[in-house]
Amino acid sequence: MDLRICHLYPDLLNLYGDRGNLTVLVTRARWRGIVVAVDAVGIGDPLPVGRHDLYLIGGGEDRQQRLAAADLTTRKADALREAAGRGAVVLAICGGYQLLGHSYRPAAGEELVGVGLLDVVTVHPGPQARRLIGNVVVRCPLLGGAALVGFENHGGRTYLGPGAAPLGRVVVGSGNNGEDGTEGAVSGHVYGTYLHGPLLPRNPAFADHLLAAALRVRHGDVSLAPLTDDLEAAAHAAGVARATGTRP
Numbered sequence: 001m002d003l004r005i006c007h008l009y010p011d012l013l014n015l016y017g018d019r020g021n022l023t024v025l026v027t028r029a030r031w032r033g034i035v036v037a038v039d040a041v042g043i044g045d046p047l048p049v050g051r052h053d054l055y056l057i058g059g060g061e062d063r064q065q066r067l068a069a070a071d072l073t074t075r076k077a078d079a080l081r082e083a084a085g086r087g088a089v090v091l092a093i094c095g096g097y098q099l100l101g102h103s104y105r106p107a108a109g110e111e112l113v114g115v116g117l118l119d120v121v122t123v124h125p126g127p128q129a130r131r132l133i134g135n136v137v138v139r140c141p142l143l144g145g146a147a148l149v150g151f152e153n154h155g156g157r158t159y160l161g162p163g164a165a166p167l168g169r170v171v172v173g174s175g176n177n178g179e180d181g182t183e184g185a186v187s188g189h190v191y192g193t194y195l196h197g198p199l200l201p202r203n204p205a206f207a208d209h210l211l212a213a214a215l216r217v218r219h220g221d222v223s224l225a226p227l228t229d230d231l232e233a234a235a236h237a238a239g240v241a242r243a244t245g246t247r248p
Helices: 019-031 062-085 095-100 204-219 230-244
Strands: 002-008 035-041 054-057 089-093 103-105 120-123 132-140 146-154 157-160 168-172 185-187 190-193
Touching (some): 002 019, 002 062, 019 035, 019 054, 054 204, 062 089, 089 095, 095 190, 146 230
Parallel strands (some): 002 054, 054 089
Antiparallel strands (some): 120 157, 185 190
16 A cells, blocks of 8 residues: 655754655655655656555745745646545635635735635734744544644634634634634645644644555555554653643
């Protein structure tokens, strides 16, 4: 069995160690004997239609995000829409998450048009507005209500439309906008979230959820072999405890 991963803009969108998400997916797949191929696709590179099972996009500052937005919408949007249509997994963090929506209005400059894979819009209320920074814990329905833990640092406020469900409900932190208690967005197998940290090393159950979904694109119903996750589980529990002020 094999898995094909596309890492979009690895040199441009890699804020707060988002590349660690790729490391976790590759490692957990190979531990199970799955052959993994990773293609790095940057500015100006073609994005082959139908090749990949899983796509990763990290976060970046406004300048990097603006460069990626122009390339994403003009050169890669059609291939990403095709991928979402056949059930491939797309995971985007922070700035990448904002670009998967309909639009992002930054604190200064022109509004950025997104690719519209998620029914969300993001607005920055202005340079004087408080940034949403700190540890985050959310309850994730996709994991039976289990906790996801991460770190957020964003000025934009993201609002979900009726075509997107939240990735989780905020227990600690601000989440999408600091107002409605939602964090992230999901539509099919397209996922957006503000959880840096990076996300997957701290949440191995979610990493396996993404792996299983991606493998099903070409290999049908797949059950992942269990791993010895004692250290990962301890790290996850410690992260939740630190954020919530409880004991692991």
